[in-house]
Amino acid sequence: MSSKSRQKQPTFKAVAANDDLKYKRKYKELKKKIREMEEENEKLSLKLTRAKKNIQRLKIERSFLFDRLEQSQPTNESESDTTSSPPRAIDSEEDLSSSAEELLEDHHRTGKRKKQNRDPNAPKRPRNAFLMYCKSQRDQAREENQNKGFQDVTRILSQKWKDLPNEEKQKYYDMYNKEKERYEIEMSSYVGTSSQFGYIQPEESTRNEVITRFDNNVSNHHHHNDISGERSSLTTAETSRVATTSTLESPYNNNHSYEQYIDENERGIGSEYEEEEFVETKDDVKLDIGGDDYESDTDSEMVDELAADINDNNKRRHSKAEREEAMECEDEVRMEEDDENEKKDNEGEAADSKEENLVNETGTSENDEI
DNA sequence: GAGCCTTTGAAGGAA
């Protein structure tokens, strides 16, 4: 009996050690997963920040366009009443309103939008599952239906698509999801780049057409007249700064007055709501680059300051990574020490039980002898 | 060279 228990002892220990190893492995896996989730979370936060900034910009743009439309409305009515008035030189307000209204009316009436010159640098929209299917099957379908035209082949493919079992379709939906991910990633880092094409936001072509028409009118007008009031001040007050910022970050490269409007709104001249939103946006930027304030007056200084901050931030990140690594090493060392201690304890226990067994055995033999 | 034809499906805006 005692010899059996002696044989079982190391097996039990081996199992316990095995369990420990398992837990250790599991612990490491979980730690890795947490790290991955944190990284993903960081990415998503960045994406959210960008989206917020974009929304803020669009809000300002919208209020700008509505302001222009509202301001120009009464002028138009009075103009239409005075039929005998002599023809005037270009009136930016009138031209703007007629262009914008015409465009908006056109859009509402037809419900269709004219095709836009899309920025060739803009990411392509993802192809849906059916288009993926067409791409892979079209050649074969054309070979099978050589006498049929292109549209007919598409029609055949659509019929085939409908008849396709869901498991087969799933393959193409997966492909679509991958394309979609690619598109989202590209869009998150995409800022309108080409001044030739302007900044054309997907699904925002009408808005941009209005803006383009407006700014064409404004720029034309500036060559002919000196406008008094708001727009004049808009175009002259901070031209140099706007020119710099527009080349640095503006998607609307030709729009000084428009840029100026955005710029002023973003610095808090707009409504309280906008101001509040702007503070949030600026805070987001601070978060992105390390949480410091920027006090530079000029753009070049600000760029230097930003670069310095990014370097600092990289250093911080680097040291953070090092700290994490060191902590991990410490954990591992601690775990190894624990293991060793446990091993020693187990060995001690084994020795004790061995001694106990020996005592018991000797005890029984003595008794036998007696 | 631009736009149309055909199809499905995703996405976004308007009502």
Add this chain to the structure above:
DNA sequence: TTCCTTCAAAGGCTC
């Protein structure tokens, strides 16, 4: 929420 529109792809055809 529903409806409508646009845009992705393919290549030939028309203006």
